[in-house]
Amino acid sequence: MDKLIFIDYHKCVGCATCEMVCSMVHEDICSPALSRIRVVRYPTEAFNVPITCAFCESPPCVSVCPSGAITKNADSGDVAINPALCIGCRQCVQACPFGHANFSLDRGTAFKCDLCGGSPQCVEFCWTEALQYVPLDRALGGKRDAAARNILKSG
Amino acid sequence: MKRIAVNIEICDGCGVCQLVCSAQKAGQWHPSFSRIIIKRDEEFGLNVPIFCMHCSNPPCETFCVMNLIYKDHDSDLTLRHEDRCIGCRACEIACPFSAAIMDPISEAVVNCDLCGGDPQCVKYCPAGALAFIDISEAADKKRRQTAGLQILEASRKL
Amino acid sequence: MRILIIGNGAAGNQAAASIRKYSPECEILMFAREYYSEYSACALPDALAGWIPINKTYLKTLADYEQQKIKTCFGQEVENIDINNQCLEAGDKKYGYDCLIIATGSRPIIPPINGSLLKGNFVLKTPRDIELIMEHKPGRVVVVGAGNIGVETAGALRNRGCDVKIVEMQDWVMPLLYDLKSANRIRSLLEKENIGVFTGERVIEVQGEQRVERLRTDQQDLECDTVIWAAGVKPNVELARQAGLKIGSLGGIEVDKYMRCTHPGVFACGDCVQSLNVITGKPSLSLLWSSAKRQADLAAANCMGQSYEYEGNCSVVIEEIMGIPCIAIGLNLQGLNGYEVEVIEQESQDLYYRLLAVNDRIAGYQCIGSLDGASSIFTMIKKGTSLSEARRVLLNQGLISTMAWYIDSRRYF
Ligand SMILES: Cc1cc2nc3c(=O)[nH]c(=O)nc-3n(C[C@H](O)[C@H](O)[C@H](O)COP(=O)(O)OP(=O)(O)OC[C@H]3O[C@@H](n4cnc5c(N)ncnc54)[C@H](O)[C@@H]3O)c2cc1C
Numbered sequence: 059m060d061k062l063i064f065i066d067y068h069k070c071v072g073c074a075t076c077e078m079v080c081s082m083v084h085e086d087i088c089s090p091a092l093s094r095i096r097v098v099r100y101p102t103e104a105f106n107v108p109i110t111c112a113f114c115e116s117p118p119c120v121s122v123c124p125s126g127a128i129t130k131n132a133d134s135g136d137v138a139i140n141p142a143l144c145i146g147c148r149q150c151v152q153a154c155p156f157g158h159a160n161f162s163l164d165r166g167t168a169f170k171c172d173l174c175g176g177s178p179q180c181v182e183f184c185w186t187e188a189l190q191y192v193p194l195d196r197a198l199g200g201k202r203d204a205a206a207r208n209i210l211k212s213g
Numbered sequence: 214m215k216r217i218a219v220n221i222e223i224c225d226g227c228g229v230c231q232l233v234c235s236a237q238k239a240g241q242w243h244p245s246f247s248r249i250i251i252k253r254d255e256e257f258g259l260n261v262p263i264f265c266m267h268c269s270n271p272p273c274e275t276f277c278v279m280n281l282i283y284k285d286h287d288s289d290l291t292l293r294h295e296d297r298c299i300g301c302r303a304c305e306i307a308c309p310f311s312a313a314i315m316d317p318i319s320e321a322v323v324n325c326d327l328c329g330g331d332p333q334c335v336k337y338c339p340a341g342a343l344a345f346i347d348i349s350e351a352a353d354k355k356r357r358q359t360a361g362l363q364i365l366e367a368s369r370k371l
Numbered sequence: 372m373r374i375l376i377i378g379n380g381a382a383g384n385q386a387a388a389s390i391r392k393y394s395p396e397c398e399i400l401m402f403a404r405e406y407y408s409e410y411s412a413c414a415l416p417d418a419l420a421g422w423i424p425i426n427k428t429y430l431k432t433l434a435d436y437e438q439q440k441i442k443t444c445f446g447q448e449v450e451n452i453d454i455n456n457q458c459l460e461a462g463d464k465k466y467g468y469d470c471l472i473i474a475t476g477s478r479p480i481i482p483p484i485n486g487s488l489l490k491g492n493f494v495l496k497t498p499r500d501i502e503l504i505m506e507h508k509p510g511r512v513v514v515v516g517a518g519n520i521g522v523e524t525a526g527a528l529r530n531r532g533c534d535v536k537i538v539e540m541q542d543w544v545m546p547l548l549y550d551l552k553s554a555n556r557i558r559s560l561l562e563k564e565n566i567g568v569f570t571g572e573r574v575i576e577v578q579g580e581q582r583v584e585r586l587r588t589d590q591q592d593l594e595c596d597t598v599i600w601a602a603g604v605k606p607n608v609e610l611a612r613q614a615g616l617k618i619g620s621l622g623g624i625e626v627d628k629y630m631r632c633t634h635p636g637v638f639a640c641g642d643c644v645q646s647l648n649v650i651t652g653k654p655s656l657s658l659l660w661s662s663a664k665r666q667a668d669l670a671a672a673n674c675m676g677q678s679y680e681y682e683g684n685c686s687v688v689i690e691e692i693m694g695i696p697c698i699a700i701g702l703n704l705q706g707l708n709g710y711e712v713e714v715i716e717q718e719s720q721d722l723y724y725r726l727l728a729v730n731d732r733i734a735g736y737q738c739i740g741s742l743d744g745a746s747s748i749f750t751m752i753k754k755g756t757s758l759s760e761a762r763r764v765l766l767n768q769g770l771i772s773t774m775a776w777y778i779d780s781r782r783y784f
């Protein structure tokens with residue numbers, strides 16, 4: 059995985075735009091419950107945590123899936139669900155440490171982030187730039203910059 | 214939609230759920246009649262209760278040669294017409310969790326039916342390892358209390 | 372939308388049921404040769420043995436078809452399919468379709484030898500066959516073929532008190548499912564039940580004046596009054612061939628991963644198709660109930676506009692002989708011919724198992740004496756789990772606690 063959805067928690071205002079867009083793109087309906095990306099809100103702390111698939115290197119959902127429906131592509135690093143094989147046992151939902159893998163009661167299959175095939179719409183529409191789809195290096199570079207600036211300021 | 218959830222860390226494998234299940238479902242006090250099974254791993258001292266996951270596209274349904282397994286339309290449970298079972302045990306093999314079990318007396322294969330919405334195993338679990346909760350609520354809880362909270366705490370420390 | 376289904380077996384009915392999941396409205400017409408509703412072929416040996424009544428083998432009543440809004444054209448042989456004009460002919464009438472699902476199934480093979488038409492020759496395929504066999508009052512029976520149908524039929528007739536012998540052309544019983552060592556265990560179980568087993572013998576002719584009196588093999592004459600042919604089944608592909616659909620090398624209708632035939636709008640599923648094996652990826656005939664249903668499910672979904680791929684078939688055959696459960700999953704050494712196979716086996720007085728692995732991947736499992744752990748092995752075969760991955764999970768507390776279904780397989784690794 060050279061590129062990932064990089065989340066800056068401090069910028070997220072919890073507006074749910076990403077959730078609306080995601081469900082609109084994938085399910086043709088604006089319903090945060092059917093969104094792949096989900097925002098956990100801690101109103102008293104004024105902190106919001108968008109949670110999406112981390113595309114783990116050794117994903118627990120892949121190991122736990124009893125029907126081989128979830129696979130990790132060794133080349134692209136993509137983790138995808140094949141709905142034809144999904145038996146709907148919800149083991150992946152239980153196994154994902156982030157609570158990302160989600161389950162559609164209508165279709166009876168699990169679903170997860172597919173990065174919209176290469177241009178994630180949640181990132182496209184996130185107006186606070188809390189979400190960015192960038193190569194890992196760039197994301198970390200930006201973070202280092204910010205940290206360095208902080209040190210400079212305080213020093 | 215409510216389903217049984219297990220907290221493996223709390224389960225100490227006492228087997229009360231199995232006894233309660235066998236009494237409720239088969240009128241016997243013996244774990245081999247129970248629809249909930251405790252898989253025990255001696256090496257790690259693990260006890261994991263396993264029961265029917267009520268899959269949405271159940272493989273047991275595909276394997277049943279008598280077509281007696283069906284998804285109930287309203288409750289979305291995987292149920293059986295037990296009287297038609299010929300005991301070929303194909304569903305037992307098809308189920309990844311071996312959650313379909315052969316009742317030794319009636320020789321029909323059976324699975325958990327959530328006791329019609331009030332699972333007795335959950336009610337009597339002395340350790341509180343079993344819970345009967347809504348599945349989307351469970352996912353929300355995990356996101357809020359595990360993943361999100363960790364990030365929140367990490368950011369507090371900054 | 373108008374969908375025609377040819378065949379009223381496991382595949383045909385599953386296809387109809389799955390179509391109903393997608394569309395409660397569309398028109399479904401089902402054609403079948405026989406007059407009666409769906410039955411379970413797998414329950415026939417149980418009915419023959421007298422463990423269950425014959426009427427229990429019927430899975431549906433005609434009212435059920437009506438309730439599912441399936442129009443039935445039973446007792447109508449489909450004579451011709453005109454795939455270019457999208458219609459088929461049955462009983463002087465033409466039926467147009469938008470989508471055709473061929474589920475014509477298979478039929479038992481009776482080799483063209485002398486005397487195979489004499490009174491006293493039977494096959495076991497429909498509930499009607501049981502009635503015919505029972506009317507004949509079998510006393511001394513020879514079952515030709517020691518596949519799973521042959522072995523089950525032999526056990527059933529033994530239960531009825533008949534004197535039963537099995538003749539098998541290959542060198543051991545159930546040669547397509549088990550290896551020699553496990554087959555020998557099954558053989559001794561059969562012999563304990565007083566069933567005579569003769570392997571490596573080819574049947575030459577059936578002798579008799581009016582009815583069957585004797586069966587001649589290349590090694591001996593067997594006195595009998597009944598011969599039951601269980602020497603394999605053959606896909607019913609004549610209709611498809613006539614229509615111009617491609618027939619594969621093994622004699623089944625050729626379909627792609629989406630269960631589509633070589634002509635658009637035509638799907639096929641069940642015993643009549645040849646599909647890929649999940650382990651080797653080579654073409655194979657599955658001829659099992661579960662594969663028929665799975666394929667029908669996918670054919671129906673794809674005919675309703677999905678694009679679901681079939682993962683390939685993996686056989687699971689469970690047998691109970693003298694109360695001892697026997698199970699064979701995946702391929703045996705013969706099926707894995709040409710691969711380097713690692714064999715893990717263990718033997719005790721009343722349990723024998725062997726696990727076959729190819730390139731570190733679990734490919735087959737045979738066990739006589741217990742079904743414990745078989746479901747985790749089956750899951751691993753379908754999933755393509757490697758032996759090393761299985762060991763990694765079993766040795767890791769964190770992994771095993773989330774995948775407790777692995778625990779049953781601990782004894783193998
Ligand atoms: C005795 C016995 C025991 C078995 N035991 C097992 C077991 O234990 N486990 C297992 O997995 N499998 C078992 N099988 C195999 C299993 O029964 C078959 O795989 C399954 O029935 C295949 O279903 P199908 O729908 O593909 O075909 P079939 O059931 O053969 O149905 C074919 C249908 O097509 C119709 N048809 C064919 N040609 C035409 C035409 N030209 N016009 C109109 N209609 C036509 C027929 O009338 C029939 O309704 C057993 C089979 C037998 C016979």
Ligand code: SF4
Pocket residue numbers: 147264265266267268271272273274291307308309310311312313324
């Ligand atoms: S018995 Fe097994 S396969 Fe069937 S629904 Fe339950 S968990 Fe799924």
